[in-house]
Amino acid sequence: MRKILIAMAPVVFLAACSSSGTDSTEAGIASSPAITSSDYVTNNCAVVGGAPTNSSVAPTSGATLDGVTVVTGKTPTVTIAPALGAATEVVTKTLIPGKGATLKATDVLTFNYCGVGLVTQSQFDSSWANGAPITYGLAELIPGWSVGMPGMKVGEQRLLILPGSQAYGSTPPSSDILPDESLAFVVELVSIQN
Structure with missing residues (x-):
């Protein structure tokens, strides 16, 4: 697999030699708890490091998928529930519908994103x-x-929850991500170049 360093970011995206699985909006989380924190942790995607805040209470607004809650806006916030198990498949949820061109697997895209670990409950990029x-x-x-x-579609914001095998696997690009950690990403598709 080829590694590409993202400018201004500590994370490396890995080129996919192949991928399998289906797009789903239903649970793909294993039942065994992966963390010991009893707090919900909210990360602000506008701030380097997320400026995490803890709460013993679940968020009351936003879109939730498998224990990950996103409040959209100019810049989203991502809240990770306590003691989530590992994701077992890729699951997605549209947060803001898009109205532009539709992304294909062969396209080059310009996008914003925010990545948060499900175990660490921390924003890594x-x-x-x-x-x-x-x-x-x-x-x-x-x-x-x-x-x-x-x-x-261009303009869409989507939540992706990935199992470790579909993310960085056993060799993550930084110490901010645990080996085989399941990850949540909020992605905003800005444009598509063919």
């Missing part, structure tokens, strides 16, 4: 916090993105 969207071919990104992003 955000293009919103880094100040600018980035551009890559969809096939150059981690495998779960090739599974969960085709069909997005």
Whole structure:
């Protein structure tokens, strides 16, 4: 697998040699708890490091999928529930519908994103916090993105929850991500270049 360093970001996206699985909006979380924190942790995608805040109470607004709650706006916030198990498949949820062109697996895209670990409950990277969207071919990104992003429309924001095998696997690109950690991404499709 080829590694590509994202400018201004500590995370490396891995090129997918192949990917399998189906796009789903239903639970893909294993039942065994993976963390010991009893708090919900909210990360602000506009701030480097997420400026996490803890709460013993679940969020009352936003869209929720498998224990991950996203409040959309100019810049989203991502809340991870306590003691989530590992994701077992790629699951997605449209947060804001798009109205533009539709993304295909062979396209080059410009996008904003925010990534948060389900175990660490910590934001490990955000293009919103880094100040600018980035551009890559969809096939150059981690495998779960090739599974969960085709069909997005320009302007859409989508939540992706990826098992470790569809993210960075046993060799994550930074110490901010645990080996085989399941990850949540909020992705905003800015444009498509063919």
